[in-house]
Each structure stands twice: as C-alpha cells, then as structure tokens.
Amino acid sequence: MSDTDRRDSVSDPRVGDTVDAFDAFDEALPAEPRPDPDAYFMRIALAVRSRASCTGRRVGAVIVRESRILSTGYNGTPSKMRNCADGGCHRCAHAEAYPSGEGYDVCICVHAEQNALLAAARFGVAVAGCTMYTTLQPCFGCLKELLQADVREVCYLQPWASRFADVYAGLIDRLGVPNFRRVIVDDPDARWALGRAGAPVTERGLGHEIL
Numbered sequence: 001m002s003d004t005d006r007r008d009s010v011s012d013p014r015v016g017d018t019v020d021a022f023d024a025f026d027e028a029l030p031a032e033p034r035p036d037p038d039a040y041f042m043r044i045a046l047a048v049r050s051r052a053s054c055t056g057r058r059v060g061a062v063i064v065r066e067s068r069i070l071s072t073g074y075n076g077t078p079s080k081m082r083n084c085a086d087g088g089c090h091r092c093a094h095a096e097a098y099p100s101g102e103g104y105d106v107c108i109c110v111h112a113e114q115n116a117l118l119a120a121a122r123f124g125v126a127v128a129g130c131t132m133y134t135t136l137q138p139c140f141g142c143l144k145e146l147l148q149a150d151v152r153e154v155c156y157l158q159p160w161a162s163r164f165a166d167v168y169a170g171l172i173d174r175l176g177v178p179n180f181r182r183v184i185v186d187d188p189d190a191r192w193a194l195g196r197a198g199a200p201v202t203e204r205g206l207g208h209e210i211l
C-alpha cells in the first residue's frame with residue numbers, strides 16, 4: 001500500500017487521524033512500563049468479562065499455558081439459548097422466588113471458568129498444567145472442576161467470603177496454597193460486574209450459588 005492509498009483509506013472519526021498516527025511511528029514513543037504477565041492476563045480477563053450476559057455477577061476467565069492464551073470464557077446461558085440478560089435463565093430472572101441458598105442447580109448460566117474449560121474441550125486443547133486467570137474468585141463448583149482438569153494455578157481479582165470457608169480451604173489445599181493467588185489490577189467496571197461498588201462479594205451472589 002502506498003502512502004497515498006493509506007491516506008485515502010483512513011478517515012474514521014472513531015479512531016482519529018490514523019495517517020498522523022502512522023507518521024508518528026518514526027518518532028520515539030514515551031517509555032511506558034510493560035505490565036507484568038499477571039497484570040497482562042488479568043486485564044485480558046477483564047476484557048473478556050465485558051461480554052458476560054448474566055444478570056448476576058459478571059465474570060471473565062482466561063486459560064494460559066507458557067504465557068500463551070489457550071482459551072477464554074465469560075458467564076451466561078449456553079449458546080443458541082436466550083441470553084440471561086433477556087430472561088433466558090429463570091433462576092437468575094426470579095432469584096427472589098427461590099428460597100435462600102436453594103435452586104441454584106436450575107440456574108442454566110455457565111460460569112466463565114467452565115466456559116473457558118469447555119471451549120478448550122470443544123476444540124481439543126489440553127489444559128493440564130495451565131494457569132487460570134479469572135476476574136472473580138471461583139465458586140466451589142468451578143474450583144473443583146479446575147482441580148479435576150489439572151489446572152495447576154488459579155489467579156483471581158475479586159475475592160468473596162464463604163460461610164463454608166473450611167470446605168473451600170480444602171480445595172485450595174488440594175491446589176496448593178501458593179498456587180491460589182489474588183492478582184490485583186484496576187477494575188473500573190467493578191460496579192457493573194459485581195453490583196454495589198466496594199461491597200464485599202459474598203457467596204450468595206456468586207457462581208453456581210450466586211448467579
């Protein structure tokens with residue numbers, strides 16, 4: 001492509017004058033610190049989360065091996081079904097109709113971590129030995145599934161507290177305490193994803209139990 005073609009082809013008000021940007025490539029760019037790998041992958045998980053369609057917590061997850069992304073997932077109803085946000089999940093749409101702590105088994109929303117595992121399964125990608133980055137501490141169901149898929153490390157952004165902390169701790173022990181890590185990055189959309197900004201995320205609002 002000649003310079004003339006390039007100048008003719010780029011005039012998009014959404015991105016500004018890209019010809020000038022192209023010309024600026026010859027100039028030295030300001031030195032910006034590169035994000036470390038944890039921050040890099042967690043920010044990608046946050047971008048994945050933006051597609052979540054559940055009316056409960058919104059979550060994004062990324063499966064990484066040797067610093068390469070193998071799979072991603074966000075939570076919502078199964079594909080080719082009505083989105084949760086459009087009333088596709090009766091449990092999510094009528095949470096008040098279910099007794100506290102009950103009926104989660106009829107929630108048809110697939111969790112972000114599950115979707116990441118299932119996308120890998122769909123395309124035949126092995127996840128043994130991988131690291132998962134997820135924007136919300138995994139629920140009991142997802143954590144046990146990650147263990148059974150032999151995911152070796154789980155990094156999460158938003159924590160929550162469980163009434164069954166001892167049971168959860170047993171799963172963490174199985175994973176290995178050092179392999180269950182919180183990775184903190186800025187989360188400006190936390191209110192959208194988690195509900196009340198700054199409020200602690202509790203198991204009641206989470207996962208198989210929360211969504």
Ligand SMILES: [Zn+2]
Pocket residue numbers: 053054055056076077084089092109211
């Ligand atoms: Zn839902």
Ligand SMILES: [Zn+2]
Pocket residue numbers: 084089090091092093106107108109211
């Ligand atoms: Zn649901």
Ligand SMILES: [Zn+2]
Pocket residue numbers: 111112113138139140141142143207208
């Ligand atoms: Zn889950």
